[in-house]
Amino acid sequence: MKTFRKKICLLGHYSVGKTSLTRRFVEDRFDENYLSTIGIHISKQSLVLKDKDMEVELLIWDLAGGERFADVGPYYLRGAVGALVVCDLTDARSSWEMPYHASQLREVNKDAHFVFVGNKSDLTDQIVVSLDDIRRLSADFGGQALLASAKDGSNVSEAFAMLVAQMYR
Amino acid sequence: MTSDVTGISDWESEIEIPEQLDERMLSALRFIILREERARLESLEEQSAHSEETLASLEATIDELSNRLGDDRALVDTLEPIVAPVISRKITENRDEMARTIGPVIGESIRVQLRNNREDIVDALYPVIGETVAKSVRESFREFQKSIDRQLRGPANIGRTIQAQMKGVSASELALRESLPFSINHIFLIQHDTGLLMTQHQLTDSEMPPGLIGSMLTAIRQFAHDSFGRHGTSSQLDEIQFGDERIIIESGQHAYVAAVVQGTEPTQFHTALRDYISNLHIEHGPALRDYDGDVASLEHLQTGLSDFSGTLSPEDLTANPSSMGKYTVPVVSGCLVLMLLGLLGFMFCLYATFKLWPLIFADDNNSLTSVTPTAIVVTDTPSPPTVRPTNTPLPPTATQEPTATPITAVSVTSEPATEVPTVVPPTATPEPPPSATPEPAIAPTEPSQVTDAAVTANTLGNVWVLEEPDVYDKRTGMLLKDTSVTLLAVYGDWVQLEWTVAETGAVKQGWILRRWIELAQPIPESLITPTPNS
Structure with missing residues (x-):
């Protein structure tokens, strides 16, 4: 089995749940009392693509709240081959910014891969953004989108797997 | 008494007493009938009096206790004989529980005391800590001295003497420098932009995942470069210190090597790292540039890095001519050649002198x-x-x-x-x-x-x-x-x-x-x- 290492990023508005998605994917837990920190959080998780007989070791770069203060630094995006662009389904404004975040990485790496993720799907009674809305926003960036919930874990691994599959399609 | 008389009067008013009974008989009768009550009454009176005394005594005791509670010194005097045995007994019976209970308090107490009265704490601890530190320092110096002695007596001392002369220091100073502890814990080869770990060699146990270290190092370096680097310059973060450990970094065009070390590195260490990364780029430049995360594509670098790690000990760096500096080898060679020529010249002069002596100093009366x-x-x-x-x-x-x-x-x-x-x-x-x-x-x-x-x-x-x-x-x-x-x-x-x-x-x-x-x-x-x- 071949092993590959890839750097990917999580992009999105502040407090949409990027770090929670990462933590759920890497550590399989959701921290209810999670407080945003300042800086970059890097974690590692491997995915196995059985059909391609390969293991992909993902180095996941997460801004962990640093995006509150400034635009994403170039060092954050440099070398990244893909990104999960995340919005909060209960906050329409966060979804509007998704193309902007994706374009930042596109400027650094024109071949970058994207998956647009609508987080907090568990808050069914507060959702104001639909999957179709997200699909429309992702149209210029590959058009792959899905709804997920870091809280209950639904579709979290699938989002990362979708991104990896896109890389080796 | 008054109440008793009144009671009797009431009783007398309710009972019809024949007038013919004289007063004396009535008194006798009263005595007979009320004897027990009278005794009880007297007893009660006695008890009442005693209660008042007790009450007064209690009040006095309460007052005294109140005074003691209000007076810290008195309270301490009171509790001191009690607390010590109680604590002692508790410690004997359940040492762990006591440690858990009073541990945080003691810690906090020390912190407070340090903050408020540092001198007292220092004075109190000095005899203990001073002796401990002195012992540790003595021990370290003894080892240090042994190490220097070993080096000065060793066969490499001649080489060290020459090297020291060339560097403008004494041999003992050089030996001293070489005796300073130094160890390499980990060496990483990391791709510049992505921070992907290309290969690594671990010399000591570490709990940190290497892949993450590569990414974190890259993030820190890139952040430092973007934040502090002047526009147009290629300045990079080349050293990070954390506690006793330092991460020394030498950069190439596509990758950089990061060595996690402890202690003071030899002067040739940076040169060795620089040479390694330079040679790596010369030999494997395209592979480093095109690295896409395929771990197998750079497996052959693992051996090279391991071999290189093996040459990074202070002894090897000192003995390894390739890392002794650019001009050391030519200078040493030149010196040896000059010495040889000088020796030959001297021998020739000696030969010529003996050979021509009779000619030069001929016995001539002319x-x-x-x-x-x-x-x-x-x-x-x-x-x-x-x-x-x-x-x-x-x-x-x-x-x-x-x-x-x-x-x-x-x-x-x-x-x-x-x-x-x-x-x-x-x-x-x-x-x-x-x-x-x-x-x-x-x-x-x-x-x-x-x-x-x-x-x-x-x-x-x-x-x-x-x-x-x-x-x-x-x-x-x-x-x-x-x-x-x-x-x-x-x-x-x-x-x-x-x-x-x-x-x-x-x-x-x-x-x-x-x-x-x-x-x-x-x-x-x-x-x-x-x-x-x-």
Whole structure:
């Protein structure tokens, strides 16, 4: 089995749940009392693509709240081959910014891969953004989108797997 | 009492008492009937009185306790005898629980005390900590001293001495420097932009996932570069310190190497890292540039990094010529060559001195020996007699060429020995008939009789005069340049001359090589003595 290492990023508005998605994917837990920190959080998780007989070791770069203060630094995006662009389904404004975040990485790496993720799907009674809305926003960036919930874990691994599959399609 | 009387009165009012009963009987009756009550009443009165006393006593006790509670000192005095045994017993019975209970309190107490009264804490702990530290320092210094002693006594000390001299420090200072502890814990090869770990070599146990270290290091470096690097410069973060550990980084174009070390690294360490990353880029530049995370594509670098790690110990860095600095090897080689040449030169001088000693310091009574020649060249193969001095200085082949200052015994004006005589073509003067028939003999002929047709000549330079026509023969003196001489005999390349010393009028004779004279006329055959080869 071949092993590959890839750097990917999580992009999105502040407090949409990027770090929670990462933590759920890497550590399989959701921290209810999670407080945003300042800086970059890097974690590692491997995915196995059985059909391609390969293991992909993902180095996941997460801004962990640093995006509150400034635009994403170039060092954050440099070398990244893909990104999960995340919005909060209960906050329409966060979804509007998704193309902007994706374009930042596109400027650094024109071949970058994207998956647009609508987080907090568990808050069914507060959702104001639909999957179709997200699909429309992702149209210029590959058009792959899905709804997920870091809280209950639904579709979290699938989002990362979708991104990896896109890389080796 | 009042109440009792009233009670009785009430009782008397309710009972009809015959008037005929006298007062005395009533009293008796009262006594009989109320005896028990009266006793009880008295008892109660006693108890009441006692209660009041008790109450007063309790009040006094409460007051005293209140006073004690209000008075800290009194409270301490009261509790002191109790608390200590209680705590002692508790510690004995349940040590762990006590530690858990009072641990945080003690910690906080110490912090507070340190904040409020640092001096007291220092004074209290000094005897303990001071001794502990002193012991530790003594131990460290003992090890340190042993280490230096080992190094100074070791066979590498000569090399160290040379190295120290070249670096401008003493050997002991260099040994001291090399004794400082240093260890490498981990070495990573990391791609620049992505922070992806290309390969790594771990020398000590570490809990940190290498892949994450690569990414975090890259993030920190890139952040530092973007935040603090001046526009247009390529400045990079090249060292990170955390506690005792440091991460030393050397960058290449596509990748950088990061070494996690402890202690003070040798001076050659950075150079070694730089050489490694440079060579890596020279040999594997495209592979490093095109690395896409495929771990297998750079597996061959793992061996190289492991080998390289093995050369990074202080001993190896000191002994490894490739890392000793750019100029060390050439300088050392040069020094050795110079030393060798010097030794050879010295041996040659020694040989020449012993060989030429008899020639230079010949026992000669002639006043001409007062001249002290400064340079002599001797050869076994004299040049042909036909060769004449030219403008070009002749190679010192068959010449004894003293360059001494002029002697006082010779009246001829001297010129500097370095001046070369001018060419004078042979004259075509007819050869006078020989005045004497030479006797054919192998040995040089005796000076012939000077005739009227004597052959005269001038010397072309300062030249030693020998007793016999042999370079190794005894010197009799020196002829200065432009001395007028008379040719007495010729033997091979040698000519026998006669001349007069101007100051003393003494007539001298001796042999010199023929090329050092300029003849005014051809040599008559009668003067030539055949040589065995002729």
